[in-house]
Amino acid sequence: MKKATLIGLIIVAAVSQAAADGILIPRPTPILPPNPHTDVKYHHVDVEIDDPAAVTRIDQVFINPYAHEIEADYIFPLPEGAAVSRFVAWLDGRKLEGELLDAYSARRIYEDIVRNRKDPALLEYYGRGMYRVRVYPIAAHGEVRIAIEYEQTLKAENGVVEYSYPLDTEKFSGADLRECRIRVDLASFENIGAIYSPSHKVEISRNGPRAASITYSETNSRPDKDFKLFFARSSKDFGFYLMRHRDEDQSTGYFLGILSPGAGNQAKSLRKNLIFVLDSSGSMRGQKMKQALGSLRFVLESLNPADKFGLIDYDDAVRPFRETMVSADRVNIRAALEFVDKIEAGGGTNIYEALNAACSMIGGGNEPTYIIFLTDGLPTVGETDVGRIAGNTADRNRNRARLFAFGVGHDVNTYLLDRLAKENKGLADYVLPEEDIESKISLLAARISNPALTDLDLRFSGIDVDLIYPQPLPDLFYGTELIVVGRYKGSGKGSVTLRGNRGDKQVGYDYAFDFGAGIGKRDFIPLIWANRRIAYLLEQIKIHGSSPELITELIELSKKYGIVTEYTSFLVTGDENLRAEQYQLLPPAVVGNRVRDGIDKFLVESVGRGSVARSKSVQEMKTLEQVATHDAINIGGETREIGNMKRVGARGFFLQGALWVQGDLVGDQCDLKIRRFSRAYFQILERDPELGKYLSLGSQVRLKIGGRIVQIDESGEETLSEDQLMSLFPN
Numbered sequence: 001m002k003k004a005t006l007i008g009l010i011i012v013a014a015v016s017q018a019a020a021d022g023i024l025i026p027r028p029t030p031i032l033p034p035n036p037h038t039d040v041k042y043h044h045v046d047v048e049i050d051d052p053a054a055v056t057r058i059d060q061v062f063i064n065p066y067a068h069e070i071e072a073d074y075i076f077p078l079p080e081g082a083a084v085s086r087f088v089a090w091l092d093g094r095k096l097e098g099e100l101l102d103a104y105s106a107r108r109i110y111e112d113i114v115r116n117r118k119d120p121a122l123l124e125y126y127g128r129g130m131y132r133v134r135v136y137p138i139a140a141h142g143e144v145r146i147a148i149e150y151e152q153t154l155k156a157e158n159g160v161v162e163y164s165y166p167l168d169t170e171k172f173s174g175a176d177l178r179e180c181r182i183r184v185d186l187a188s189f190e191n192i193g194a195i196y197s198p199s200h201k202v203e204i205s206r207n208g209p210r211a212a213s214i215t216y217s218e219t220n221s222r223p224d225k226d227f228k229l230f231f232a233r234s235s236k237d238f239g240f241y242l243m244r245h246r247d248e249d250q251s252t253g254y255f256l257g258i259l260s261p262g263a264g265n266q267a268k269s270l271r272k273n274l275i276f277v278l279d280s281s282g283s284m285r286g287q288k289m290k291q292a293l294g295s296l297r298f299v300l301e302s303l304n305p306a307d308k309f310g311l312i313d314y315d316d317a318v319r320p321f322r323e324t325m326v327s328a329d330r331v332n333i334r335a336a337l338e339f340v341d342k343i344e345a346g347g348g349t350n351i352y353e354a355l356n357a358a359c360s361m362i363g364g365g366n367e368p369t370y371i372i373f374l375t376d377g378l379p380t381v382g383e384t385d386v387g388r389i390a391g392n393t394a395d396r397n398r399n400r401a402r403l404f405a406f407g408v409g410h411d412v413n414t415y416l417l418d419r420l421a422k423e424n425k426g427l428a429d430y431v432l433p434e435e436d437i438e439s440k441i442s443l444l445a446a447r448i449s450n451p452a453l454t455d456l457d458l459r460f461s462g463i464d465v466d467l468i469y470p471q472p473l474p475d476l477f478y479g480t481e482l483i484v485v486g487r488y489k490g491s492g493k494g495s496v497t498l499r500g501n502r503g504d505k506q507v508g509y510d511y512a513f514d515f516g517a518g519i520g521k522r523d524f525i526p527l528i529w530a531n532r533r534i535a536y537l538l539e540q541i542k543i544h545g546s547s548p549e550l551i552t553e554l555i556e557l558s559k560k561y562g563i564v565t566e567y568t569s570f571l572v573t574g575d576e577n578l579r580a581e582q583y584q585l586l587p588p589a590v591v592g593n594r595v596r597d598g599i600d601k602f603l604v605e606s607v608g609r610g611s612v613a614r615s616k617s618v619q620e621m622k623t624l625e626q627v628a629t630h631d632a633i634n635i636g637g638e639t640r641e642i643g644n645m646k647r648v649g650a651r652g653f654f655l656q657g658a659l660w661v662q663g664d665l666v667g668d669q670c671d672l673k674i675r676r677f678s679r680a681y682f683q684i685l686e687r688d689p690e691l692g693k694y695l696s697l698g699s700q701v702r703l704k705i706g707g708r709i710v711q712i713d714e715s716g717e718e719t720l721s722e723d724q725l726m727s728l729f730p731n
Contacts, residue, residue, distance in 0.1 A: 022058075022060065022074055022075060022076045022146060022148065023074070023075045023076075023077075023122075023172050024038045024062045024072050024073075024074050024075075024135065024144065024146075024172075025037075025038075025072055025073050025075060025113065025172070026038060026064075026070045026071070026072045027070070027071045027072060027073065028116075028117075029068075029070075031068055032066060032068065032070070034117075035117045035118075035119055036066070036070070037065070037172060037173070037174040038062045038063060038064060038065065038072065038138075038172075038173070038174065039062070039063040039065050039173050039174045039175045040060060040061070040062060040063070040173040040175075040177050041061040041062070041063050041143065041177070041178055042059075042060070042061055042177060042178055042179040042180070042181075043058075043059075043060050043167075043177055043179070043180045043181070043223075044058070044059040044060075044179075044181050045057070045058050045059075045165055045181070045182040045183070045227075046059075046183050046185075047163065047165070047182070047183065047184040047185070048184075048185050049154070049163060049184060049185070049186045049187065049188075050187050051154070051161060051186070051187065051188040051189055051190075051233070052153055052154045052155075052156065052161065053151065053152070053153055053154070054151065054152050054153075054154055054163055055149065055150075055151050056148075056149070056150055056151075056152070056165065057147070057148070057149045058146075058147065058148040058149070059145070059146075059147050060145070060146045060147075060148075061143050061144070061145045061146075062138075062143065062144045062145075062146065063141070063142075063143050064138045064139065064140060064141060064142050064143070064144075065141070065174055065175070066140060066141070067140050067141065068140055069137045069138065069139055069140055069142075070137070070138050071134070071135070071136040071137065071138070072134075072135045072136070072138060072144075073132055073133070073134060073135070074132070074133045074134075074135050074146065075109075075130055075131075075132055076130060076131040076132075076133075076148070077106075077125040077128045077129075077130050078106075078128050078129040078130055078131065099131065099132045099133070100129070100131055101129055101130050101131070101132060102129050103127055103128060103129045105129075106125075106128060106129045106130040107126060107127065107682075107685075107686070109130065109132065110122050110123065110125060110126050111682055114677065115677050118677070118699070120676075120692075120695050120696045120697075120698070120699065121172065121696050122696070123685065123692035123693075123695050123696045124168075124692045124693040124696045125692065126685050126689045126692040127685075127689025127690075127692070128689075156233070157243065158241060158242050158243070158513060158514075159193075159232055159233050159234075159239075159241055160194075160230050160231070160232050160241045160242075160243060160258075161230065161231050161232070161233065162228065162229070162230050163184065163228070163229045163230075163231075164226055164227065164228050164229075165182060165226065165227045166226045166227075167180070167182075167223040167224070167225065167226060167227050168223070168224050168225055168226060173222065176220050176221055176222050177218075177219075177220070177221060177222060177223070178219060178220060179217075179218075179219050180216075180217070180218050180219075180221060180223050181215070181216065181217045181218075182200075182215070182216045182217075182227055183213065183214070183215050184213070184214040184215075184229060185211075185213055186211060186212045186213070186214065186231060187210060187211045188210050188211075188231070188233060189210070189233075190210065190233040190234065191209040191210055191233070191234045191262065192206070192209065192210055192211070192212055192231055192232070192233070192234060193231075193232035193233065193234030193239040193241065193258075193260045193262065194230070194231065194232045194234075194239065194241055194258040194259075194260035194481045195212055195214060195229070195230070195231045195232075195481070196229075196230045196231075196258055196481060196483070196625070197214070197216070197227070197228060197229050197230070197626065198228055198230070198256075198524040198525075198528065198625065198626055198627065199225055199226060199227055199228045199524065199626060199627075200216045200227055200228075200626060201216070201626060202214050202215060202216045202229070203215045203216075212231075214229060228524070230243070230258075232258065232260065234260070234262055236262060236509060237261065237262040237509075238259070238260070238261055238262065238452070238453060238476070238498060238500075238509050239258075239259070239260045239261075239262065240257055240258070240259055240260075240458075240496055240498055240509070240511045241257065241258045241260070242255055242256070242257045242496070242511075242513050243255065243256045243257075243522055243525060244256075244488075244515060244522070244525070245521065245522045245523065245525040245526055245650075247526070251489070252487060252488075252489060253487070253488045253489070253491075253515065254485065254486070254487055254488070254525045254526040254529050255465075255485065255486055255487075255488060255515075255525065256483065256484070256485050256522075256524075256525045256528060256529075257458075257483075257484040257485075257486075257496070258481050258482070258483060258484075259456075259476055259481065259482040259484060259498070260481045260482075261452040261453065261476055261477070261478050269304065269449075269450035269451060269452065269478055270367065270368060270451040270452070270454070270502060270503055271304070271306045271307055271308075271367045271503070272304075272307050272308075272367055272368045272369070272370065272448070272451050273307065273308045273309070273310075273325055273362070273363065273367050273368070273369040273370070273401075274299065274303065274307065274308075274309045274310070274369075274370050274371075274372065274445075274448075275309065275310035275311070275312070275325065275358045275361055275362075275369070275370070275371045275372070275401070276296055276299055276300075276309070276310070276311050276312070276372050276374075277312045277314065277354050277355065277357075277358050277371060277372065277373045277374065278292060278293075278296060278311075278312065278313050278314070278343070278374055279292075279314060279315070279349060279354075279374050279375040279376055279377070279408075280313050280314065280315050280343050280344065280345050280346070280347075281314075281315040281316075281345065281346070281347055281348055281349045281376070281377055281380075282315070282345055282346050282347055282348075283345075283349075283376055283377050283409075283411070284345040284376050284408075285345040285346075286345075288376060288408055288409070288437060289343075289344075289345045291436060291437035291438040292374060292408075292437050292438075292441075293340055293343060294437075294438040295437055295438040295440075295441035295442050295445075296311075296340055296441075297337060297340060298438065298441070298442045298445060299372070299441065299442070299445045300328075300333055300336050300337060300340070301333070301337075302445055302446065302449055303328035303333065303449075304328065304449070304450075305327075305328055305329060306327075306328070307327075307328040308325040308326060308327055308328060308363075308367070309325060309326065309328050309332075309336070310322065310324070310325040310326075310358070310361040311336055311339065311340075312354055312357050312358055312361075313339075313343050314349075314350055314351075314353070314354035314357075315345075315346060315347030315348060315349065315350065315381075316347040316348045316350055316381045317347070317350065318350060318353045318354050318357050320357055320361075321335075321336055321339045323361075324361055324363075325361050325363065347381075348380040348381040349375065349377045349378065349379055349380045349381060350379070350380075350381040350382045351375060351379040351382075351389055351416075352379060352382045352383035352384075352388070352389045352392065353382055353383075354373075355373065355389065355392075355393045355396075355420075356392065356393075356396065358371050358373070358401075359393060359396035359397050359401075360396070362397065362400045362401050366501065366503055366504050367503065368402070368451045368454045368475055369400060369401035369402070370401060370402050370403075370404065370426075370448055371401050371402070371403045371404065371424070371426075372404050372406070372441065372444065372445070373403060373404065373405045373406065373420070374405075374406045374408065374437075374441070375405075375406075375407060375408065375412060375417075376407070376408035376409050376411065376412065377409075377411050377412065378411065378412070378413050378607065379413075379416075386413050386415060386416040386419075386606075389416060389420075390416060390419040390420055390423060393420060393423075393424065394423040394424060397424050399424070399425060401424065402424065402425050402426040402474070402475065403420055403421060403424035403425070403426040404421065404426045404427055404428075404429070404444060405417040405418075405420045405421045405426065405427075405428045405429070406428075406429050406430070406431060406437070406440065406441060407428065407429070407430045407431065407612065407615075408430075408431045408437060409431070409432070409433055409612075410432075410433070410607075410608055410609045410611075410612050411607065411608075412430070412607065412612065413606050413607055414428075414430075414606050414607070414611045414612055414614070414615035415542065415543070415606035416606075417430075417615070418539065418542060418543065418615055418618075418619075419543055422539065422543065425472055425474070427474075427619060427622070427623070428615065428619055429444075429616075429619060430612050430615060430616040430619070432612070432616075447477060447479075447480060448475070448477055449477070450477055450478040450479060451475055451476075451477055451478075452475075452476045452477055452478045452502075453475065453476040453500035453501070453502060453507070454475045454476075454500060454501045454502075455475075455500055455501045456473040456474070456475065456476060456482075456498065456499070456500045457473070457498070457499040457500065458473060458484065458496065458497070458498055458499075459496070459497045459499070460488075460494060460495070460496055461494060461495050461496075461497070462492065462493055462494030462495055463488050463489075463490055463491075463492065463494035463515050464488060464489045464490050465486050465487070465488045466486065466487055466488075467486055467487045467529075467533060468484060468485070468486035469484070469485055469486070469529070469532035469533065469535075469536060469622070470484070470532070470622060470623070471536070476500070483528070483625050485525065485528050485529040485532060486529065487529065488515060490515070491515050491516040492514075492515060492516050493512065493513070493514050493515070493516070494512075494513055494514075494515050495510060495511060495512050495513065496510070496511045496513065497509070497510050497511075498510075498511070521649075523649040523650040524627050526561070526650045527561055527563075527627045527647070527650055528624055528625070528627060530557050530560070530561040530563055531561075531563055531621045531624045531627065532621060532622060532624060533557060534554060534557050534558065534563055534621060535618050535619075535621035535622040535624075536622070537550050537553060537554050537557075538554070538618050538621075539618055539622075541554075542615075542618075556664070558652075558663075559652065559654075559663035559664050559666060560651070560652060560663050560664040561647070561650065561651070561652050561663070562645050562646065562647040562651070562652020562653060562654070562663050563647075563652065564645060627647075646660070646697060648693055648694055648697065649693060649694075651663065651694070651703070652664075653694075653697060653701075653703075654666060658698070658699070658700050659700040659701070659702060659711075659713070660697045660698055660700065660701045660702070661701075661702045662702060662703045662704060665702060665703070665704060665709055668709055669709070670702055670709045670710060670711035671708055671709055671710075672708055672709070672710045672711070672716075672717070672724070672728075673710075673711050673712075673713065673715060673716025673717060674710060674711070674712050674716045674717050674720075675712075675713070675714065675715055675716045675717065675718055676699055676700075676712050676713065676714065678716075678717070678718045678719070679718060679719045680716075680717045680718055680719050680720045681695075681712065683719070683720050683725065684705065684710075684720070684725075684728060687725060687728070687729045688705075688729065691703075691705065695712060699712075699713070699714075700712060700713045700714075705728045705729075706727065706728045706729060706730060707727075707730075708727060708728055710728070
């Protein structure tokens with residue numbers, strides 16, 4: 001292979017948002033296929049944030065996948081308002097001049113590429129300027145390495161600073177990237193509170209109160225959404241950082257709040273009580289028992305000396321380590337570990353008495369108490385009615401302890417475990433046969449090891465707020481953040497009051513916010529809210545039964561935001577012979593009945609692979625912090641990709657034949673047709689370049705613009721009059 005060509009690109013910019021990474025587009029020739037592409041071998045991004053300034057360094061390698069030498073254009077879409085002072089490129093030691101194009105000139109280039117390739121993918125950059133460099137030659141199967149560096153000043157809102165790096169241009173790669181990595185080294189002039197990415201799962205390493213390293217890394221993947229990172233400047237023991245988003249019609253807003261205990265205050269952790277209830281029935285024999293005992297040892301060894309603990313081993317009988325909780329001193333921990341070494345699997349499953357014994361251990365003090373309950377089967381000994389088991393546990397507990405239920409394998413009753421968690425202010429989790437029990441329980445134990453504030457209560461004043469999730473609020477722990485989402489109406493200044501308990505003392509914190517001007521477009525906020533709202537509805541349906549109101553709202557949210565669960569999977573996958581395009585063929589009442597019948601069918605199944613998959617999915621939605629662009633659902637325990645549904649911004653789109661239809665418009669008729677790639681097509685983009693991200697879905701799209709339903713296809717208006725444009729863009 002020819003030695004890789006190095007192109008050094010140095011860009012210095014003062015910008016308000018991060019620039020897009022570059023795109024290498026081959027110029028078509030008769031020997032190449034239509035719309036030729038290059039592959040991206042790797043994509044490395046190193047960011048240094050010295051709050052409020054950030055330097056971003058990009059290192060990409062592009063591969064020519066063809067057996068022919070090619071010529072390509074390297075396009076670097078500029079961020080809005082960028083002021084680029086220098087752009088230099090070298091090819092084989094030869095200096096190349098980049099061409100700086102303003103937004104108007106760049107639009108003409110984007111239009112030409114889109115028309116010639118008959119591919120609207122580039123339209124999401126419509127309205128931006130660009131740098132363009134001709135790259136030639138690129139040898140057959142050769143590589144081109146491109147390095148970029150730029151600077152920017154980061155903006156802050158309500159003490160929250162945002163950094164964004166667009167990764168979605170990787171859709172222009174013809175193959176998966178072997179490696180994609182972003183590393184952020186963060187330093188702030190104030191203490192750093194919450195660190196949060198709504199787009200990607202990241203590893204966070206704090207290096208003192210004012211510095212941290214954040215890393216996202218994937219291999220053999222194709223990143224398809226912007227990398228977003230938020231961090232908060234902290235000046236309080238408990239920070240509440242608020243971000244907002246308004247619907248396009250401005251009638252409803254959504255907020256995302258990050259509750260974070262102050263960095264460096266871990267020494268102030270509260271004393272806690274922890275009760276571990278372990279299923280050692282015969283079905284736990286083998287690897288499951290080995291992992292469960294390993295997790296129990298980890299829990300015991302990670303207790304703080306001031307904590308208290310209880311331990312209950314159960315099968316047919318219930319065997320507590322001690323009749324009451326004991327202090328976590330060295331003597332008791334050593335004795336408990338010896339007790340654990342003697343546990344063997346055998347017998348049946350007496351869940352009722354095991355939980356009854358755990359509730360008997362709960363003391364009357366104000367220390368936070370947590371029950372970790374593990375089972376791999378159904379109640380087979382003593383009381384076996386799951387309703388009575390759940391009801392008795394809630395009555396005996398009386399909200400004194402948070403209960404975390406772990407179901408191991410597929411032979412658990414998800415109705416029981418979900419209800420136990422719901423009614424005892426905890427969470428349920430499910431460990432599949434291929435998953436590791438020890439890692440799951442150890443992760444929870446580490447998370448709850450240092451309580452900061454318990455019995456949280458969040459109150460808003462000056463603004464109308466509802467549907468806040470999670471509900472009830474869980475306890476807050478040092479080293480973690482709590483993501484709270486909700487909906488609001490109105491605008492103006494408001495305040496938030498946080499109340500909670502620190503041992504015997506109730507404490508409170510007040511925060512002032514402006515819900516009026518300066519609200520940015522943060523599409524991830526309504527998406528996270530909608531996921532949690534759907535999870536709440538599904539949980540209500542499972543525990544209390546379905547109703548027309550719940551089903552109707554579930555369908556509307558699923559369609560509007562493109563969020564698909566197993567309960568609604570047959571709306572888009574063909575199950576039950578009810579695909580997305582059939583929305584328009586069936587009246588709402590019939591759709592509601594069909595969906596309700598389907599959900600009722602699922603509700604009967606509280607045991608088995610499908611039931612576990614559904615409960616696991618709902619529990620994940622309840623705690624969702626990152627939103628995936630592409631959906632996969634679990635049907636009967638098998639994962640299926642959803643190819644005919646996509647989410648763009650906060651809108652869901654369903655594929656009907658060759659037409660992408662905005663989810664909440666399925667069944668509606670359009671009232672204006674526009675021919676793709678026509679003058680009218682680009683007229684609407686000129687009025688609102690943001691529409692480019694929707695039109696880039698494909699050649700046929702139906703969506704709402706202003707108050708009208710517009711369809712883009714092969715027919716329709718060639719040019720729009722001023723009156724037509726005013727009807728679409730009244731403001």
